[in-house]
Amino acid sequence: MTNSKPVTHPSLWQRLFSVWYRHMRVYTKNIFSNGLPPFLEPLIFLAGVGLGLGKYITQSMEGLSYLEFLGTGLLVTSAMFTAAFECSFGTFIRLEFEKVYDGMLAAPITVNNLIIGEIIWAGTKGLFFSFAVLCILTAFRVIALPYSLLAPLVGFLTGLMFATLSLWITSFVKTINHFNFYFTGLISPMFFFSGVVFPTSNLPGYIQPIVEIMPLTHAVRLARAVCTNSYKFSILLDLLYMIVFILVVGFFAIRRLRRRLVN
Amino acid sequence: MAEKVITVRNISKSFKQTKAVSELSFEVEKMTCFGFLGPNGAGKTTMMKMLYNKCTRDKNCGGEINVFGYDPSRNELEIKYLSGVVPQDNNLDDELNVIQNLMIYSKFYNIPSKAARERIGTLLEFLELSEKTKSKITELSGGMKRRLVIARALLNNPKLLILDEPTTGLDPQVRHLIWDKLRQLKKQGTTILLTTHYMEEAFAICDTVLIMHKGRKVMEGQPHDLLEKHIEKYVLELHDDAALQRIFDNALPEHTRIDRSEEITRLFSNNVDYLRTLAGSLEGGHYYLRQANLEDVFLKATGRALDDKQ
Numbered sequence: 114m115t116n117s118k119p120v121t122h123p124s125l126w127q128r129l130f131s132v133w134y135r136h137m138r139v140y141t142k143n144i145f146s147n148g149l150p151p152f153l154e155p156l157i158f159l160a161g162v163g164l165g166l167g168k169y170i171t172q173s174m175e176g177l178s179y180l181e182f183l184g185t186g187l188l189v190t191s192a193m194f195t196a197a198f199e200c201s202f203g204t205f206i207r208l209e210f211e212k213v214y215d216g217m218l219a220a221p222i223t224v225n226n227l228i229i230g231e232i233i234w235a236g237t238k239g240l241f242f243s244f245a246v247l248c249i250l251t252a253f254r255v256i257a258l259p260y261s262l263l264a265p266l267v268g269f270l271t272g273l274m275f276a277t278l279s280l281w282i283t284s285f286v287k288t289i290n291h292f293n294f295y296f297t298g299l300i301s302p303m304f305f306f307s308g309v310v311f312p313t314s315n316l317p318g319y320i321q322p323i324v325e326i327m328p329l330t331h332a333v334r335l336a337r338a339v340c341t342n343s344y345k346f347s348i349l350l351d352l353l354y355m356i357v358f359i360l361v362v363g364f365f366a367i368r369r370l371r372r373r374l375v376n
Numbered sequence: 377m378a379e380k381v382i383t384v385r386n387i388s389k390s391f392k393q394t395k396a397v398s399e400l401s402f403e404v405e406k407m408t409c410f411g412f413l414g415p416n417g418a419g420k421t422t423m424m425k426m427l428y429n430k431c432t433r434d435k436n437c438g439g440e441i442n443v444f445g446y447d448p449s450r451n452e453l454e455i456k457y458l459s460g461v462v463p464q465d466n467n468l469d470d471e472l473n474v475i476q477n478l479m480i481y482s483k484f485y486n487i488p489s490k491a492a493r494e495r496i497g498t499l500l501e502f503l504e505l506s507e508k509t510k511s512k513i514t515e516l517s518g519g520m521k522r523r524l525v526i527a528r529a530l531l532n533n534p535k536l537l538i539l540d541e542p543t544t545g546l547d548p549q550v551r552h553l554i555w556d557k558l559r560q561l562k563k564q565g566t567t568i569l570l571t572t573h574y575m576e577e578a579f580a581i582c583d584t585v586l587i588m589h590k591g592r593k594v595m596e597g598q599p600h601d602l603l604e605k606h607i608e609k610y611v612l613e614l615h616d617d618a619a620l621q622r623i624f625d626n627a628l629p630e631h632t633r634i635d636r637s638e639e640i641t642r643l644f645s646n647n648v649d650y651l652r653t654l655a656g657s658l659e660g661g662h663y664y665l666r667q668a669n670l671e672d673v674f675l676k677a678t679g680r681a682l683d684d685k686q
Contacts, residue, residue: 120444122457123486131483135469138480142471212467218430219461219529220484221453376391376422376431 122221132222132230133237140238151195151245155187159253174312177341184255185264185340186309188246189332192239192268193275197300199235200279201292208283214374224374228367232276239272240265243336260342267339270355271332277363278328284369303329328358378405381536381567382427386439389422389431389591396422398591399437404584409558409568411582413575413674419591420571421464421540427569428456428538443536457485460529462539466521468528470513474505477513478528485532492531499527503557519550526554530561537561539570543577555581575670585670589678599670607668607676608633608644612651615640615662635675644668 123131140147159180167179174182207213217227244265250256282295306313306320307329316324324330331351338348382404389397397419404410412420425431427443429452441448443455468477475496482492500506503523508516516524522542529537542558543551558581562568572578578585579599587594587602595602608631633644645651648665655663 120454120457122453123484127486128484131480131486134483135480138476139469139471142476211470212463212465213469215430215463215465216467216525216528217484219428219456219463220481221456222484223452375429376425 125226128222128226129230129233131220132217132227133234135217136231136234137237151191151242152249154191155184155246155249158187159184159249159255163253175314175337177337180255182312182337183310184246184250185337186333188243188250188264188336188340189267189271189329190304190309191242191246192271193300193303193329193332195238195242196235196272196275197279197296199238200231200276201283201286201295202289204231204280204283205286205289205292208373209289218374224371225367227374228280228370229363232273232280232363232366235276235279236269236272239275240269243268243271256340261340263339264336267332267336270335270352270359271329273359274328274332274355274362277359277366280370281362281366284366284373303327308333328355331355378408380404380442381406381444382410382569383440383442384423384427385441386437387423387426387441388434388437388439389419389426390434395591397426397433399439400588400591400593401439402586402593402596404567404569406567407562407565408583409562409570409581411578411585412569412571412588413573413578413585413670414571414588415573415678417590418588420588423588424538424540424569424571428452428459428461457532458534459536459538460532460534462522462525462529462537462542464540464544466525468513468521468524472513473509474500474511474513474516474524475509477524478531481528481531487531495531496527499530502530503527504553519546519553522546522550523554526557534566536567536569539568541571541573543572543574551577575674579670587674587677594677595673602673603668603670607673609646609668610644610648610651611666611668611672612643612645612655613640613664613666614643614658615664642672644672 162180162183170179173179177185214227218224222230247256247261247264251258251261279295282292286292304310306316306324307327308324309329313321313324313330331354334351335348335355338344338351380403382402384403385401387397387400388395400419400423402410412418412423414420422431426433426441427448429448432449433439433441444458446454448455469480472480475493478496478499479489479492482489482496487495497506500509503526505520505523505527508520508524513521513524526539526542529539537558539558543554546554555577558568558570568581570577570582582599584596585599585602586596595606597605631645631647632650635642635644643651643654651665655665
C-alpha cells in the first residue's frame with residue numbers, strides 16, 4: 114500500500130495560527146464582557162491612587178511619581194493576570210470539563226502545536242491587556258508617548274512567561290481547586306514583591322534573591338525602562354531572563370502537559 | 377484483493393495497572409464499515425485513538441499500525457489530514473454558533489474561507505441542519521449536536537471517518553438518520569470505522585464486526601456470519617421461575633443451551649418447533665420466543681453462559 118502523491122497537510126505556521134484563531138474567535142465572541150474590563154481595571158486603580166492613596170505618598174519612587182511608578186507596573190501585572198488565568202483555569206476547563214482538546218487533536222495539529230498556539234494566544238492577551246492599561250495611562254497623561262508604545266510588547270513577553278509557568282502548574286493539577294494555591298501562593302506575592310507597588314531596593318537582604326528569581330520583577334523593570342526611555346545595561350539581562358524563562362519553562366510545560374493530552 | 381486502509385498487527389496498550397488493548401490485529405478494507413463492538417472498558421476507544429496518535433501504543437509490543445501507509449507515531453498529521461474523527465464527547469464550543477464552530481475547524485485544515493463556507497453549507501444540508509446555521513450550540517438537541525460533530529469531521533472530505541459511539545443516547549429517529557448518512561458516505565467512497573455497544577447498530581451498518589472484551593479480540597466477521605456460526609437460531613426467554621422448574625423436571629433435548637441471568641432464563645436452540653412446543657406447554661404466557669441476535673452472540677462470547685451439560 115503506497116500513496117500516489119504525498120499528503121500536504123497545513124504548514125507549521127498555519128497550524129499554530131489555527132489554534133490561535135480558535136482562541137481568538139472564542140474570546141472575541143463576547144467582546145463587550147471580555148474587552149471592557151481590561152480598560153476599567155487600570156481606571157479604578159488610578160482613581161484610587163490619584164484621588165486617595167496618592168495624597169499620602171509624596172516621596173518619589175526610583176525617581177518617578179507614585180502614579181507613574183504604579184502605572185508602569187500595572188502595564189505588566191495586567192498581562193500577568195490574564196495569561197495566568199487563561200493558562201490555568203482556562204486550560205484546565207478546556208482539558209477536563211469541555212474536552213475541547215480532544216476535538217482539536219483530531220484535526221491535523223500535534224500536541225506541541227496545540228500547546229505552543231495556546232502560549233502564543235496567552236501572549237497576545239498579555240499584549241492586549243498591556244495596551245489597554247497604556248491607553249488609560251496615556252489618556253490621563255501619566256506616561257508619555259511615543260516610547261511607551263513598546264510597552265505592549267513587554268506585555269506580550271510577560272504573557273508568554275506566565276502562560277508557560279501556568280501550563281506547567283496545570284500539568285500537575287488534579288482538581289481545579291488546586292489553582293487557589295498557585296494564585297495565593299505565587300501570583301499574589303509576586304504582585305507585591307516584584308517592585309510593582311513599591312521599590313524592592315529597600316526590602317531586607319534575605320528577600321532580595323527571591324525578588325530576583327520572580328519573573329515579574331524583570332518584566333516590571335523592562336516596562337519602566339521602556340516607558341521612561343531610560344535603558345541601563347542590566348535591562349538586557351532582564352530581557353534575557355524573560356526569554357530564557359519562556360524557553361525553559363515552556364519546554365517542561367509542553368513535556369509534562371503532553372502526557373495529559375496523549376494517553 | 378481489496379485495498380486496505382488500516383492494518384493493525386499485534387498491538388498492545390497498557391495503562392498503569394490495566395491492559396486496555398491486548399495483542400490486537402485487524403484490517404479494514406477500503407469503502408467498508410468496520411465496527412468495534414464491546415462493553416464499556418473493552419478497549420475500543422483506546423484502539424481508535426491509537427490510529428491517530430491521541431494514544432500511543434506500548435513501545436515493546438512489537439506490533440505495527442498502518443493507516444493509509446502511514447505509521448501514526450511518525451506521520452500523525454498526514455493521517456489526521458486524511459481522516460475525520462467524531463470523538464465520544466461532542467466538545468463543541470458553546471460560545472460560538474453552528475457555522476462559527478465549523479469555520480474554526482476549517483482553519484485547522486487550511487481551507488480558504490470562501491470554500492469553507494460552501495463546504496459547510498453542503499454539509500449542513502447533508503446532515504439536515506441547514507435551518508440551524510446561526511443557532512447557538514446550547515439551543516441544539518443532543519441529536520443535532522451529534523450531527524454537527526459529524527459535519528465537523530467531514531469538513532476536509534475525509535477518506536476515513538472514525539466515530540466513537542456515534543449514536544449513544546440518541547432517539548431512534550436520529551439514530552436511523554445517522555445510519556443512513558453513514559451508508560451514503562460509504563457509497564461515496566469513505567471508509568468508516570466506529571465503536572458501539574449497540575448490537576443493532578453494528579448489524580445495521582457494519583460490514584465487519586470485531587467483538588472486543590477486556591482488550592482482546594473475541595471474534596471477528598460479518599454480522600450474519602457471526603450469527604450463523606456462533607449462536608443457535610432461536611431463543612425462548614422465560615420470565616417465570618415456576619415454568620423454569622417444570623422444564624428442568626424434563627430432560628432437555630440435545631442442542632439446547634441454557635443461559636440463566638438473575639431474572640430471565642434463555643433457552644437457545646436451532647429447533648424452533650421444539651421451543652414453540654415448550655412455550656405452548658407453559659401457562660400464563662410469561663415467555664418470549666424470538667430469533668437470536670448479535671447481542672446473544674456477544675453475551676455468549678464474553679461469558680455468563682451455561683451449556684446443557686452444566
